[in-house]
Amino acid sequence: MSSYTLGILMLAGINLVAVLGLSLLTGFTGLFSFGHAGFMAIGAYVGAFLTVSPARDIPGLGLPLIVGVLGGGAAAGLVSWLVGRITLNLKGDYFCIATLGFGEATRLVFNNVQRFGGSRGWPLGATRDMGDIWIILAVDVVAVILVANLVKSRHGRNMIAIREEELASQVTGIDVFRYKMVSLVISAILAGAAGVLLGNYLTFINPKIFNLTKSTELIIIVIFGGLGSISGSVLGALLLTALPEVLRFFEIWRLVFYGAAVILIMISRPQGLLGGMELTPSGIRKILAERRARLALRAEAARETAEGGSR
Amino acid sequence: MLTVRDIHVSYGGIRALKGVSLRVEKGEIVTIIGANGAGKSTLLNAISGFLRLGSGDILYQDKPLPKRPDRVVRAGICHVPEGRLVFANLTVEDNLRMGAYLRRDKAAIAADLEKVFGLFPRLKERQRQIAGTLSGGEQQMLAMGRALMTDGDLVLMDEPSLGLAPLLVQTVFDIILEIRALGKTILLVEQNAYKALDAADRAYVLEQGRIVKEGPAAEVKADPSVRAAYLGTESNQAG
Numbered sequence: 281m282s283s284y285t286l287g288i289l290m291l292a293g294i295n296l297v298a299v300l301g302l303s304l305l306t307g308f309t310g311l312f313s314f315g316h317a318g319f320m321a322i323g324a325y326v327g328a329f330l331t332v333s334p335a336r337d338i339p340g341l342g343l344p345l346i347v348g349v350l351g352g353g354a355a356a357g358l359v360s361w362l363v364g365r366i367t368l369n370l371k372g373d374y375f376c377i378a379t380l381g382f383g384e385a386t387r388l389v390f391n392n393v394q395r396f397g398g399s400r401g402w403p404l405g406a407t408r409d410m411g412d413i414w415i416i417l418a419v420d421v422v423a424v425i426l427v428a429n430l431v432k433s434r435h436g437r438n439m440i441a442i443r444e445e446e447l448a449s450q451v452t453g454i455d456v457f458r459y460k461m462v463s464l465v466i467s468a469i470l471a472g473a474a475g476v477l478l479g480n481y482l483t484f485i486n487p488k489i490f491n492l493t494k495s496t497e498l499i500i501i502v503i504f505g506g507l508g509s510i511s512g513s514v515l516g517a518l519l520l521t522a523l524p525e526v527l528r529f530f531e532i533w534r535l536v537f538y539g540a541a542v543i544l545i546m547i548s549r550p551q552g553l554l555g556g557m558e559l560t561p562s563g564i565r566k567i568l569a570e571r572r573a574r575l576a577l578r579a580e581a582a583r584e585t586a587e588g589g590s591r
Numbered sequence: 592m593l594t595v596r597d598i599h600v601s602y603g604g605i606r607a608l609k610g611v612s613l614r615v616e617k618g619e620i621v622t623i624i625g626a627n628g629a630g631k632s633t634l635l636n637a638i639s640g641f642l643r644l645g646s647g648d649i650l651y652q653d654k655p656l657p658k659r660p661d662r663v664v665r666a667g668i669c670h671v672p673e674g675r676l677v678f679a680n681l682t683v684e685d686n687l688r689m690g691a692y693l694r695r696d697k698a699a700i701a702a703d704l705e706k707v708f709g710l711f712p713r714l715k716e717r718q719r720q721i722a723g724t725l726s727g728g729e730q731q732m733l734a735m736g737r738a739l740m741t742d743g744d745l746v747l748m749d750e751p752s753l754g755l756a757p758l759l760v761q762t763v764f765d766i767i768l769e770i771r772a773l774g775k776t777i778l779l780v781e782q783n784a785y786k787a788l789d790a791a792d793r794a795y796v797l798e799q800g801r802i803v804k805e806g807p808a809a810e811v812k813a814d815p816s817v818r819a820a821y822l823g824t825e826s827n828q829a830g
Contacts, residue, residue: 441678441689448676448734450641453664453693453741 286410292521293416294477299501299517300423300510301470306499307507308431309463310443312376314495315383316471321490322359322386323352323472324479325396331480332404338397340404345415348476356472357465364464368457383495390487401486408483416477423470428510430466439463440508471498504542506552511559516552592617592776593638593656593668593745598647600630600637607633609800610647615745620767620777622808624784624821625797631780632673634797635747638778639663639670651745665693669743673750675730677737679723683714686722686733690740700740707736710769728759735766745776752783764790784821788812796821 281289298320305311327348332340343351367378391399430436438459441449450456479485497520505516523541527534545553557567593615600608607630615621623631636642638649640660649656651666664670669690677686687707691700708715711732717725722733731751738746748767752760764786771777781787788794794811796804804811811817 444678444680445676447672448678450660451639451664451670451672452689452737453661455659455661
């Protein structure tokens, strides 16, 4: 594999970590966030502080990458808990705006922290280590297993109930606030871990990387892949990370085509690639069974119309 | 059983409840009537813990009522929200089972499910149907059934007759009486004051966030000012 392809794969793998978290929050709990780049930024900076060599201009602690990933994720999770305490009581749209504000505020804070390079950014290391693909893949696997098991558990079902009908969940005794919080913190931990991996991949971070566009990109991938589908998120992260590269052929117009492609697909499949479906053996059996039921229903309707006509 | 003492609630800069006190005794049907925006739903939402109290307190069975919605359910108060709000993608039976979310006693849950089906034969017929495909009246019954599945002793009902056909309105009020006969206590918020006062033992009239009148339902119903404001003449409300 060329290092170019490998690079795209690494980026897709990094995006996937953040996307899986957002998929849990948005696709399974029904909370839209436009501020997850903020959690990525917190992860990236804490991760950088833990991993950058003490010998560099802006020094760090020189710990291994995996420590950075865990520390960055934990820091983002902690901050999300604080953010959640004050924002999770807000209703849908207001929560969404609050996360947007949080994301931008976080970016501006890092813009002004000179210890971490401020707006000039922070050069982290000399060269990119392509071997880190294995660490990225490992984090991906852990994240998929974590989220997939969570949504099947009692906790996950509570989240889905909240997504489906919040007030009804409340009157049946589900602790809505708590499960929203669990979902938010896990999604922030994953975003933070993704931030660390992204910094490590780019070998340089500055606050601008974690702007609103980054948050939007993540939510587009989740919606494009299909709300309530983990396989959809995986597929979405792969396709939408690769798409701008495939479109390089169009040079300066490529982002226009990227936008157009996303619009076209959303028009033809409003539920996203795999909304509510999973590409697992049992998930596929379910899709096929539903398809058979639909076809049978249609055949029956057609037969009735035919009979009606002959009468 | 339930004592609400001088509660104030405001949200969005609006003072929705300005010192409301009321009590509900075990086995009673108590109704709160009042115009749109008088604060009726706010009162139920405050009891259920959806809204924070500005001041005042709520006692349930002589103990302070918890302030979080899930703990209120645990304490034994179940809320039938306005606008029904069932889980549209689940079957009727699964919706009812969701009501038993906090319960672990499988045998008692199964017995209560039968009890609910006995009360609502329509729901039994449609046991396996997806709740989103039910009619408005059936969804209202499902929301009531789900509340009963929590096994709470006090049922809060928010506008159960809203948007239902006249015939179904009567059914809903018949069911409210049957629910009381099961040993439940009911606090009912209604715009259909005529029907609510017929069903209730006692009534409160809420106006702009304040209780302006209270007493036995028959007395409130006979009150000239109440008649003028909420009942009109009997003939055009009876249907």
